[in-house]
Amino acid sequence: MARITPGGAKNAIAVAKVVAPAVIPVVTPYLIKATGVLRERWDRHKARxxxxxxxxxxxxxxxGGALHARISGVATALADLPEPDRDTETRLRQLAAAVRxxxxxxxxxxxxxxxxxxAELDAVEERLLRQLGV
Known part of the structure; x- marks a missing residue:
């Protein structure tokens, strides 16, 4: 196994100083594009x-982002009911305020x-599913 010596480290730094100015301009656009692709994948994963x-x-x-998303989803489903439950709508507003x-x-x-x-959202979702007959 090769050991890193002070002289070897100096040589490696000298080589890097010569090679880096030629490599960085070539590699940078690819790094930027790769970063954008990774960010897009992460955002899709998080949204899913x-x-x-x-x-x-x-x-x-x-x-509380995930809880806000759940509250929003329940509120949307509740609004789709023919006769929305006003008590549940009030409760969802209270839960959103609690998360904030x-x-x-x-x-x-x-x-x-x-x-x-x-836990309260679980109960609200259960009532909503019962109202929908699911």
Whole structure:
């Protein structure tokens, strides 16, 4: 196994100083394109995980982004009902306000608040599915 010596390190740095100015202009456009492709894939993955369109991803940021997406989805489904339940609409607005308020809480309190909102959303979704006959 070859050891790195101070002289070898100096030689490697000298070679890098000569080669880098020629390589960087050639490689940079490919790196920029690769970064863009990776970002697009990450955004599609995140949007798919949240169940939203990629264009709507910016609306659901922060620690409570997934909960906001769920609340929005339930609100949309509720609006599609022939007779929307006003109590549920009010509850969804309250849950959205709780998630927004939790953004500024310390991490442990925020997680507890998100867990409570998640449990309440489960109950709201269950009632909605019953109303839809599913």
């Amino acid at each position: 995980r949240l169940g939203i369109a990629v264009g709507d991803l910016a609306q659901y940021t922060g620690h 308020a939790a953004e500024r809480m310390p991490a442990s309190r925020r997680r507890a608040a998100h867990k409570a909102v998640d």
